[in-house]
Amino acid sequence: MRSGFLYVRRALIETIEPALVGWWNGSYDRATGALSLVPGARRFEAGCPIVPAILGLGSAIAYAERIGIDAIEARVRDLTAYAVDKLSAVAGFELYGPSNAADRIGIVPFNVRGVDPAKIVAALEQQQCIIEAGNFMADAILARYGVSTMARVSLHYFNTHEEIDRVAELIAAAVA
Numbered sequence: 001m002r003s004g005f006l007y008v009r010r011a012l013i014e015t016i017e018p019a020l021v022g023w024w025n026g027s028y029d030r031a032t033g034a035l036s037l038v039p040g041a042r043r044f045e046a047g048c049p050i051v052p053a054i055l056g057l058g059s060a061i062a063y064a065e066r067i068g069i070d071a072i073e074a075r076v077r078d079l080t081a082y083a084v085d086k087l088s089a090v091a092g093f094e095l096y097g098p099s100n101a102a103d104r105i106g107i108v109p110f111n112v113r114g115v116d117p118a119k120i121v122a123a124l125e126q127q128q129c130i131i132e133a134g135n136f137m138a139d140a141i142l143a144r145y146g147v148s149t150m151a152r153v154s155l156h157y158f159n160t161h162e163e164i165d166r167v168a169e170l171i172a173a174a175v176a
Contacts, residue, residue, distance in 0.1 A: 003053035003060075006044055013041055020046035022137035030143055046137060067157070075157040076106050082161055083108050083153055086168040092175065096145050108153040109141070112175045117151035123174035129167060 008016060018037065021028060025045050026037040037043045064072060081101035087093055092113035098104050111117055117133035124131055133151045135142055142148060153167060 003050055003057050005057070008041070008044075013043070014039065016044075018044045018046065020137070021140065022046035024048055028139045028143075030139060033143075035140070072157045073105070076155060077102070079155045079157075079159055079161070079164065080105050080108065083155060083164045083167075086164055087153070087171065090168060090172045090175065094145075096141060096147075096150060106155050108155070109136075109138075109150045110152070111147060111150050112171065115175045117149050120151050120171055120174050124167070124170050127170055129170055131167065 018025060021035060021037065024047050025043050026035060028035050084095065084101040084104070087108060087110060088095065090112060092115070094111045094113060096109040096111075097107075112120065121131055121133040131151055131153050133149060135149055136152065142150065153164075155164075
């Protein structure tokens with residue numbers, strides 16, 4: 001679960017396009033490519049509110065401040081670049097989003113050519129390794145790449161290079 005907050009001056013809300021669009025804040029017509037957003041601040045909420053995450057946000061902020069926001073960002077950027085590099089070695093790997101790892105952080109969406117992402121997730125799950133597959137309410141991204149579903153590795157500062165190595169090995173074995 002993730003939560004956060006965004007402060008936007010009321011006069012600017014309607015001028016800013018949200019980074020994510022989902023069923024909660026708008027709709028996307030795949031046939032026409034038209035995107036419709038709800039008015040007001042809710043346009044920045046791509047999914048339904050996660051009450052426990054909202055309630056724990058204060059403690060999470062205090063914890064992150066103790067570690068250091070810059071240190072967390074640097075760590076996640078390092079892990080993201082490492083993951084993109086390792087996963088790119090898997091035969092048939094297709095990365096979605098920016099090809100330059102410096103332009104992404106924490107999320108690595110992908111498919112392996114000819115393999116159902118759900119098969120990859122199930123194989124990893126049997127090894128007590130969790131990644132996700134689905135459409136992630138990301139219709140615009142899926143349409144851009146001409147796919148209906150994708151797998152996703154999600155990283156944070158507490159992950160390790162060794163865990164990423166294991167994920168890459170398990171994915172390679174699952175698709176072999």
